[in-house]
Amino acid sequence: MATVLGASLAGIDSSVVTVALPDIGRDLGASFASLQWTVTGYTLSLASLILLAGGLGDRYGRKRIFLIGVAGFTVASVLCAIVPDVGSLVGARILQGIGGALMAPASMAILQSTIAPADRPRAIGTWSGFAGIAGVLAPFVGGWLLSLGSWRWIFLINVPVAVIVLLVTVRHIPETRDEESSGMDWGGSVLALVTLAAATYALTAIPAGQSGPWAPASALVAVAAGIGFGWYERRTASPLLPALLRKSRSFVSINVITFIVYGAFGVFSVIFTIALETVAGYSPAEAGSTMLPITIISLALSPSSGRLAARVGPGWQLTVGPVLCGVAALMALRIRPDTGYWSWVIPIECVFGLGTATMVAPLTSVALSSLPGGHVGVASAVNNAVARGAGLLWIAALPPLVGLTGASYARSEEFQPGYRVACVICAAALFVSGALAAALFRRHTPCDRHPLVARSLPHQLSR
Template sequence: MTVALPDIGRDLGASFASLQWTVTGYTLSLASLILLAGGLGDRYGRKRIFLLGVAGFTFASVLCAAVPDVGTLIGARILQGIGGALMAPASMAILQSTIAPGDRPRAIGTWSGFAGIAGVLAPFVGGWLLSLGSWRWIFLINVPVAVIVLVVTMRHIPETRDDESSGMDWGGSALALVTLAAATYALTAIPANPGGPGALASALVAVAAGIGFVCYEQRTTSPMLPALLRKSRSFVSINVITFIVYGAFGVFSLIFTIALETVAGYSPAEAGSTLLPITIISLALSPSSGKLAARVGPRWQLTIGPVLCGAAALMALQIKPDTGYWSWVIPLECVFGLGTATMVAPLTSVALSSLPGGHVGVASAVNNAVARGAALLWIAALPPLVGLTGASYAQSEAFQPGYRLACVICAAALFVAGAVAAAVFRNHTPCDRRPLVARSLPHPLSRQLRGAKVVSTFSIPHRPDFWRRNL
């Protein structure tokens, strides 16, 4: 999608703000509904929700390929985001609930590697599809891929669910959607017209809905954000880092690809091919990265990874009309690839292992929602704040000043994320490997086992009714 933005803008006569919305419209529905989708998977079956998401995403992709104007494209992209929201948390919850705890770090590393491959191959394949003559092929390519995914999932993925899942938080989901939608519109509109009534009204709506969301979550019996999530220091910290890192990633990936085409003069296929080193590095290193984090802890990888990505963002300041493909762009992507391969697997592993196994669906959903919401808000806010508006994406002289400032901001944010990780994750023990002490057991077992440790690699409920029923 990012590689195709200039072509889409020219073909549909879209402004930079409209092109932003083709990206943020998808991310808006994805981030708003991903928490609800995690709960749906826990309650009704993760495999079932994943299959529904793949089917919905594919249907919306066909709509995207057939749109006559940019407004309709934005609407189709919002529908596509709903399918993505159903897929994202279910995929990680399936992995976490079907693989033994000792094997999860390697599995998550493999998953992260292939997720990175998919994300990086997309611009490369997108550039090749654009060479066929139409940007619409970038959506139609999803159809045969989805057919393969559906067949493999139905044949080889077991169904899992959380038997203790309670009701769904429909009210919280609605308030989250209103909050993010209003905030995104306000962040896009205020830099262009600070005193506009629409921008100010949307900002007020975002604040009111956000306050309403917090109040509602504290009172409802089935909150999207259980109290357990808010009490886990590791879980809160890793999501703060996720917000910073993926927000910077979202903006940098958007503007860097456009810079290669608009400033350096690369074709879409050439711009997409520059990202191939990230694919290779992610495939080679992500599984080992997951294993290393499990062995020595995630602290140093969560520190070094963002710093490497920040260094790549500073290297991107050198993009100009005569920037060499092999002499500068490919080394830049290698540094960025090393950063992501170092960081993504331990980041995902910490997010999932900071809570008991029964909450894996909602833990995955929260972390995905933070990542997508960060990209949504950063992409909505940062480009107009640095002056990337109107048709600047098509004019090298107009694009470069804002592009350079955005690169510096993204680099600074990534350095901050590395510093936060170094300060917070001095020691991290996965929740499913923490010893369960006898005092957590109800009377009379606690008297008999006082002072002893019960060590388990499984998440055992610590509730009197559980022990009375099973012992």
């Protein structure tokens, strides 16, 4: 329960903010770029620090790091609710991301390290389904709160959930850690943060036509820091990305697919919700309620999806799931002022929900089973970092590239052309990820069950 609710906190926040973006923009007088930063500021600190956080949990105790993350996330949520301007909101969102970075890998690592191997696929399926429920219910609740009063209330819904998580964790979850963990890669973490921050600013500013010196300079800094990160990681004694990760073909492949899938998910979730409010004229509560089918489908199918992947292999689910989501993105091209709630929007969400329920559990299971069981913390952290980093970079780059800038989020005639191009790009990316999965994961043997890999990989770990 604690791991599910803890993972749900981040999902709650991301989903609610997406529904509230138009209201936040109007109330604070923010541009589309500023609204992007309320999303990417959170994801930036989350993606930059999540690898370090996975190592902290493995070394100092996953329960301890999880508790610190939940507490920090909650304090930052309160700050988001009282900020006076959009700049302060972005700053508070960055603090939220730090808390989320501490929570996310510890949540999955606790699950993986406290449950018997035979029960893990089913547990991961259940975790995926229930962790998604709060994130999908949140837009409905957030929309209802928005209809009653200020958008500031949406950040306070995290507080009661966080209190329950803290109490359950302290009382019922045992402490676990990796006894072989020997050090922390602080230098790599700084370089990763600089790389992602500079790249995010450049990707947001350059396509939007901001010709000042800061945009190209940030691009150069991102390239230099990225090269420095690669050089540093090959020479430090305790790298964020151990040699073990680079030598596991399954692990590298699943993270490439994760990057494509979650990047498309991130952009589509933002623009689709705005389209429902700006183009179709839905209220925030109506826009949020359209996501309820995903809740029902995830609840019903995710546990079975995890069991099925364990029995027949993950390949076909990793192929079919993204294709279904891509079909939903193409269906979303028909969002217009007269788009029907039951006749079109709900079917879109049903197709999308079926795709995610089919895919998420096996994707997570492959990411964790591709490395020896003692390294689930770093495996979970890397997969989380890739997913968050994908959303960060895609949301920063794609909207301005397709013309979604300025106050276009508030005017239907300006929003629609860019929205349609973005939907097509997201659909194409999801189809490509399905094709990659079909080619790469026809057969997948978990690392812990493959005798040759199990014997050789532990000796390649540079920790």
